[in-house]
Amino acid sequence: MATLFDINLFALFGQLLVGLINGSFYALLSLGLAIIFGLLKIINFAQGAMYMLGAFIALLALKYMGINYWFALILVPLTVGLIGILMERFLIRPIANEDHLYSLLLTFGLALIIQGVFTHAFGSSGLSYAVPDALKGGTKLPFMYLPNYRAWIIIVSVLVCAGTWWMIEKTKLGAYLRAGTENPQLMQAFGINVPLIVTLTFGFGVALAGFAGVMAAPIYSVSPDMGSNILITVFAIVVIGGMGSIGGAIITGLGMGVVEGLTKYFYPEASNTVIFLVMVIVLLLKPAGLFGKEA
Amino acid sequence: MNNMKLNLCLLALALLAPTLLYPVFLAKVLCFALFACAFNLLLGFAGLLSFGHAAFLGTGGYVTGYLMIHSGLTPEVAILLGTIAGGLLGAIFGKLAVKREGIYFAMVTLALAQLIFFFYLQAPFTNGEDGLQGVPRGALFGLIDLSDNMVMYYFVLVIFIAGYWLINRTIHSPFGQVLKAIRENEDRATSLGYDVNHYKWLAFVISAALAALAGSTKTLVFELASLTDVHWHMSGEVILMTLVGGVGTIFGPVLGAGFIVTMQNYLSGGEMGNYIHIIMGAVFVICVLSFRSGIVGQLMKFKRNNF
Secondary structure, X not given: OOEEOOEEHHHHHHHHHHHHHHHHHHHHHHHHHHHHHHHHOOOOOOHHHHHHXXXXXXXXXXXXXXXXXXXXXXXXXXXXXXXXXXXXXXXXXHHOOOOHHHHHHHHHHHHHHHHHHHHHHHOOOOXXXXXXXXXXXXXXXXXXXXXXXXXXXXXXXXXXXXXXXXXXXXXXXXXXXXXXXXXXXXXXXXXXXXXXXXXXXXXXXXXXHHHHHXXXXXXXXXXXXXXHHHHHHXXXXXXXXXXXXXXXXXXXXXXXXXXHHHHHHHOHHHOOOHHHHHHHHHHHHOOOOOOOOOO | OHXXXXXHHHHHHHHHHHHOOOHHHHHHHHHHHHHHHHHHHHHHHHOOOOOOOHHHHHHHHHHXXXXXXXXXXXXXXXXXXXXXXXXXXXXXXXXXXXXXXXXXXXXXXXXXXXXXXHHHHHOHHHOXXXXXXXXXXXXXXXXEEOOOHHHHHHHHHHHHHHHHHHHHHHHHXXXXXXXXXXXXXXXXXXXXXXXXHHHHHHHHHHHXXXXXXXXXXXXXXXOEEOHHHHOHHHHHHHHXXXXXXXXXXXXXXXXXXXXXXHHHHHHHHOHHHHHHHHHHHHHHHHHHHHOOOHHHHHHHHHHXXXX
């Protein structure tokens, strides 16, 4: 019997696992938001729609073109990233010099359109995407049963997040990116094509959301509103972490997933509000966010 | 003087309108117009984009609806209490939200409103997905029966004019001037000795209370308070209304609300009902890309250039 101080370890670990998985998606999405914010100083409200788009493209590609999960894992982020690049080039750039609130509203409008189109085409009930054969089954651990696909999500998400962090903090490309965040005019003066870097950054941030969407397709139901529901939570997480650091976005995302999982075990009624409550507490104690710099 | 004439014409139009158009539809337009004006007080005159105003609309609606069903209070008292509830919620929201600026302000208000949404979804007194149905309109001061749609419309018109007047007064008061100063140059306002966050907070509370007033009134008009009013879609709609009409103009949000409500009513009746969110999104994109000053802003530009 795995009970200790009246705590059912089996259920507790189960919820912790769910928390880590949700946290992986929070981390991927808030990482994308943070990268885009760093250079463009805008919040992409369509990030949730891009996540949903990723899941749907994977689903449709399998159904109509026989593209399996493994190819989708590469092709879908590229497709979504391309959509993001077009979005930045033709819609966001023309108003880049206006108040940043306008670009927020623009991406909000785009999110409504994308979500509306998919609701119209597929209804609002969810569709399912089969777990790839190679990742079916699971492993029996002392305190829990760990399905392989869930372990895969956590490992891959952490790797992708860590890789992105490494690329931004340690490589030359990342140095351009950080320089662009600090002083775009000076960088332009050094002969670096800043508008191109901005466009590619936006594409990459959005591609991360598309990637998260493919990862999510086999475990969540694929539905048009899957993106908007998760996005508002991710916004709260971004406020909690502050957008000052890439590492902060990753850690806060995973951490909040775990907090949510624990709440589901100890006090399920509060599980869908706990992250917002944490946000309130952080705003009261450290308004700039856990990893943010005081303005 | 010219403005006075225009206002009188509009008043005459509002008084005569229900002889031509369905009074419940007109009352709906007025409720949303008040909602949008309240929202615009914050965005247009203090430069603060709230993405959570649905929370106040919904709170006003739920409080008034609950009181009308369970307490036997007269409608004007229920509306007043709904407004106060919204104002109190706004006081809490505002305290938290003014700690952050710009885009963070929008995200904080959105997240707080989502918290309120989940609260109403789970709270035992809101009937979850069904909402509060069959809210009685009651009799104003215990004397004037509001069940007649025509009477209801004129009651809503009085509330709207009162709210509109209050917003107008606020904007043109010294307080309103300080808000504009903060919008234009916050650092300078601070250096002049104004407690910027306090002014923002006050504007937030006034805006929230008036949004709740709109929600309370709307609940009486439709005899319904539901989750639709607290959903983030609603927070988006009020932004769109203000944007279409003209951010920072006094009458713009009224026109914008009229435009959006008419569009929704027209679309939801026919085949196009399924496309409503797509069309709203498209209007958003078009407005942001090429119509940022809104209807009233464009008209003013036209007048400046041609007269």
